Amino acid sequence: MIRTVDFSTIDLFGRVSALGNHHKKYLLNIEKNFDALVSLIDAKHLFDQFRLLRFSSDPAREMRLIKNFIKDRETLLEMLGCYYSLQFLLMNIKALDVLQMDLSSPTDRYDNYHRFLIRTGIDFRLLSGAYMSVLLDLFLPEQKRPDFVVCCVGTRVDQDDIDLGVIDRGIADRALITKAFGLLNHEMLKNASQLHFHLSEHVGRSGYSASIDEYHELLDKEIQDFVILSEMLNAVPILGQQSIFNQFKSEILERYYYHPATDNKYHEGCLRGLLGEIRDLIMKEPPENILIPKRDALRMLKATVFAIKTWKGIERNTTLEVLDVLIKTDLSNREDYLRIHRALTFFETFRFLYQLFVVQEEEIHLDEDHASDNLQKVALAMGYNDKSYAPAYAQMITHYQDLQETARHGAERLVYQIKRHLNKITIFNEITRVDNISGNAHHEPINIAKEFIIRSSFFRGTRFWDDVFELLDHEDTVLLNRFISDFVTLPKDQMTSLIKTYVYWGRQSPYSLISMITIITRHRPAMAESDFVRQFLNEFICGFEGTHENISRMCHILNFAPQMINNFLALLNEKQLDRLIKMIDRPLWGPDINLLQNNLISLCRLYKNSSYYFQRFVQRVFNSYADYISTLNNEHKFAQIADGLLRNLDNFDTISEKIERLGDYYDFEFLRLGLKAINGGSFESVNKQFTIFSDNYIQILFDLCRTEVSKEMEKNIPETKDLLAVFAAGGHARSQSFDDDYDLIILLNSEDRKMLEFANRIILKMNKHIIRRSIMTHYRFADRFKNYVTTFGNLKEFFSNPDEYAFIDMSQLLGSRMIVGSAHFKSAFDTEIVQTYIYNRKDDFIRSLKSEIFSRREYQKNIDSLDIKECPGGLRDMENFLFILKARYAIVTPISGTLFKELISVVPKQKNSLIALKQNYYFLKHVRDLYHLMVSDSDNLGGEFLEPLIEPLNKSRNLNMESADDLLTRLKSNFAENVKLIDEILDLLELG
Secondary structure: OOOOOOOOOHHHHHHHOOOOHHHHHHHHHHHHHHHHHHHHHHHOOOHHHOOOOOOOOOHHHHHHHHHHHOOOHHHHHHHHHHHHHHHHHHHHHHHHHHHHHHHOOOOOHHHHHHHHHHHHHHHHHHHHHHHHHHHHHHHOOHHHOOOEEEEEOOOOOOOOEEEEEEEEOOHHHHHHHHHHHHHHHHHHHHHOOEEEOHHHHHHOOOOOEEEHHHHHHHHOOOOOOHHHHHHHHOOEEEEEOHHHHHHHHHHHHHHHOOOOOOOOHHHHHHHHHHHHHHHHHHHOOOOOOEEOHHHHHHHHHHHHHHHHHHHHOOOOOOHHHHHHHHHHHOHHHHHHHHHHHHHHHHHHHHHHHHHHHOOOOOOEEOOOOOHHHHHHHHHHHOOOOOOOOOOHHHHHHHHHHHHHHHHHHHHHHHHHHHHHHHHHHOOOHHHHOHHHHOOOOOOOOOOHHHHHHHHHHHHOOOOOOHHHHHHHOOOOOHHHHHHHHHHHOOOHHHHHHHHHHHHHHHOOOHHHHHHHHHHHHHHOHHHHHOHHHHHHHHHHHHHOOOOHHHHHHHHHHHHHOHHHHHHHHHHOOHHHHHHHHHHHOOOOOOHHHHHHHHHHHHHHHHHHOOOHHHHHHHHHHHHHOHHHHHHOOOHHHHHHHHHHHHHOHHHOOOHHHHHHHHHHHHHHHHHHHHHHHHOOOOHHHHHHHHHHHHHHHHHHHHHHHHHHHHHHHOOOOOOOOOOEEEEEEHHHHOOOOOOOEEEEEEEEOOOOHHHHHHHHHHHHHHHHHHHOOOOEEEEOOHHHHOOOEEEHHHHHHHHHOOOOOHHHHHHHHHOOEEEEOOHHHHHHHHHHHHHHHOHHHHHHHHHHHHHHHHHHHHHHOOOOOEEOOOOOOOHHHHHHHHHHHHHHOOOOOOOOHHHHHHHHHHOHHHHHHHHHHHHHHHHHHHHHHHHHHHOOOOOEEOHHHOHHHHHHHHHHHOOOOOOHHHHHHHHHHHHHHHHHHHHHHHHHOOOO
16 A cells, blocks of 8 residues: 555654543544554545544544445444544644644733634534434434434533433334434443433433423423523534424523513523522532532533523523623623633633543542642643742632632622512512502402412422512511411411421522521511421421431531521521431531531531520621631631731721620620630630630720710810729629629729719710620619719718628628729728728628528528529638638638639648639539530529530540539539538638
């Protein structure tokens, strides 16, 4: 054989070696059959009819030439497969070369990507369509061929698989079509790209095709899901009878487009399906170390463009072609279209090139070996170059992340426009406009709760109902009140049945159902405890199954609408929370979901293991700062945020804003330290930090309120100098955490009326803001002297002629701790009040306290309860005992670890007993703190509620209690030991 042309494939093989290993399939096919193919062409003298080593502009003609001169079926299939493999590789090499040439010019990078994608998509569809056409001629010859049309319903440039929809005339010829497409699928899988027939398989009763009648049967009564809609709207005929496609377009596709002044129910369903998919994708938080172009941007962008395509009636096939039209015609949204165009071309090019150079998979793990080498190949092909500050692939990943945000924000803005269009054309307008639902003399009023669920049945499978629920969420609540009324006035069995129907409807879109429930309870808080809402919650939670899809949806709601999910969880009772935790605490694959799953589980457990008292702080913080739910498991990050809130106060202009943010700081710190305590954090550390932030709050609040009062008075503002101070009494004075009240003593060392009025106004403002933190403020002496502020004169007069209860007031002063005030004031207070009226009269004071201890014990004998504060050996006994020692030895230090050290130094013989009392005292305080946080803000401990306290106590104190009974035994032993030690010390020191 004499060759006039060098048909060497060495250069081609060298170029392809730089591509991914999946191209070896094509190389092996060429190695096996290329020489034979050349020989056969040579034997027929047809060299001038082929472009074997350049991409052919007419592959169908050349494949038909091969089919004409090879009669053996197996040989023909091998030679066609070889030809396709050769042309496929040449096509991709050509595409890369042209892209590099374009990128070397000064033209816009994204325009070059656009041309690359359009050109490569056309070439691939030309080649693959020609191959499938010739194969079908072989498997289903024209003379035997029934009517059908083959539509490409996927992305034109995708080479990893080809999505097809086959439309036939009916079931009569289905077996023949199915057999032919089965053979076609086999050859395509072996030599080209795998075929997918998802659309036809979903719609048709059997085989690889479906008839127009079957589309009617499936779609006339229901809109179905997003996947079917998107594939149908993307359908482009590539083989077969155009007339069938025209009929399909007229009867099926056209109704999904907007037509003014007609019934747009199908168009509405299409939009609800697409918007639901877009919203779900926007919800998803991209994982840190995985790139998934389809999920990160492409599906969201394409769905957005498809939705606008059906609204605007744009007759174009590909997403890029539709965008071209929109950029030129919809000028009001042009900037958003341009942003989406840049993102779409980048992600589509990136995905194509990664699958070309590396592997045909969707997920790219950045922490895998050779990930940077693989991405470097893609980056260089996309026109990036290494710079001194970053290699090419790092620059590309930065752009990837930036354009991901661009895609998300662009889609969100366009969704807003689509939603406005949906509001105008929805069939639900008839039941959401109050003037339409009241009824008249000729028509019964509409029950909108029932009518909504009836009408929504057509849209089953769609997940977008934001437009409807925004109407329910309207401030005037007219529609919401009518909706609730129509629900709850139904007979009980009908209401129960309707609730079940709503929950079943909401299984597809838990976001919508949760949104509806939280809207109701936000506008009508009293409904939270109603049978109506309780039934809804119970039905939803009991029916919730722990599938990967359900868990993922809940996790993405947390990411997208953290405030809503926080409000929803706050409605659940302990039993419901327990079931929800069991359902979502299951192994899931994917780091993006795992992080959200952990946060969701932590939030559920927080509500399950929290008292109503602590839940108020959880709700307040996460309603104001819902995004910080993501830091729930990061105590260090939580602390940084709280510190930032405090440091940021001075950046606000008005005092009211500063006070508001100061309250946020208090709530945030309360929540942070409550979480730390519940998770078994150090008791000493929690108490120390709690005291610091509480003092910060009071000190700054005092300064801000003082400034505000001064501005209000404008002139004649009295100077208090060092004559005014704020003291903490009670638990706060003893650095006790998580109390539900504040005991404050406001002292003024002056009898000046103006100064007293000024101080009272400051405290009145402080009180208003403290109450907003769910804290009751008690002002010691306020009832006695009819003022928030007590003067030294008041105290001196009272203690000069004390009544029988004066020792209680003295103990409050003795146990107080100054928060606001000067050293000069503290010195005057200690000298003029404490020394004069307590230390100098300590015998009477001690006698009264000792009597109080024993009388309380006698009283508690007849009470069958476990009051950690009031029972014998409880916190009250221990604190009164410590007040006795403080008075006896004239110690000014508040009750604290430091006080115990000072007591040991003055009565060293009681060291062991004092150490035991200290340990018992702080153990009781620890139990009390946890009980307040996890069970109730009551001091009366219920033995059946102690179980949740075991884990944090064991962890914090390195104990090994196993049950509530163990804790109860330990508490009773603790109380008994305290009584014994207190009595021994009092007797030995002959006090009282």
